[in-house]
Amino acid sequence: MADVLRYQITAGRFADGVLPDERRLGEQFGASRNAVREALALLRREGVVTRKPGVGTRVVLPKYGHGLDRLAGLAEVMTGYGTITNEVRTARPVAELPVPIAERLGVDPAAGGVHLERLRWLDGLPLSLDTTYLTADVGLRLLDCDLAGRDVFSLIEETTGQRLGTAEVAVHAVNADPDTAALLGIPDHAAVFALERLTRTADGRPVDVESIRIRADRMALTATLHRGLPPVENPL
Incomplete structure (x- = not known):
């Protein structure tokens, strides 16, 4: 029940x-x-x-559904639910990418990139903390854009003229560290969704790595799953 x-x-x-x-x-x-x-x-x-x-x-607080079966930015997903605003905490070029990030983006760490951190708000209440790394050629174009009012995905497509294609997503539950908890307005070590996403352009090139911490009390992650054909058994 x-x-x-x-x-x-x-x-x-x-x-x-x-x-x-x-x-x-x-x-x-x-x-x-x-x-x-x-x-x-x-x-x-x-x-x-x-x-x-x-x-x-x-x-206490309404929970909103975030579908995982479509590649979309948070503002797109939350259309009709309320007003999304972004507090830009970091937006800067980095001379050297962290090695694990560079490996996911398929570039040399020394190639550098852009680091973004934004605190996302829905109707005046904190919803998620988003940390993003982008390849240099894509990310540097975004630094002069409206990062407080626009989704990164739409800005990437506008500034590069390329469509985004696919994303690899992993979601797990973690306990919020004190700094994250304070920003999200939740108790220390409260459970949050940790969403890790690697986004590629339509030609398959990785350009965006995100680590998002989402308040579990404000959002439910949903998906529509389709059952494919059963595997074909090999004859003996």
């Missing part, structure tokens, strides 16, 4: 932020009053809802 309610909250089912009372929830789920209370208590401990006598159960 808690899983279903959590999904409904993420999907925006409770537009006014108020959940039905325990009796109605019990009727909807065919559950006992104790089962309803246990589910709501779990969501309260997770920080998803708050419960007060005479007020009822309310969503």
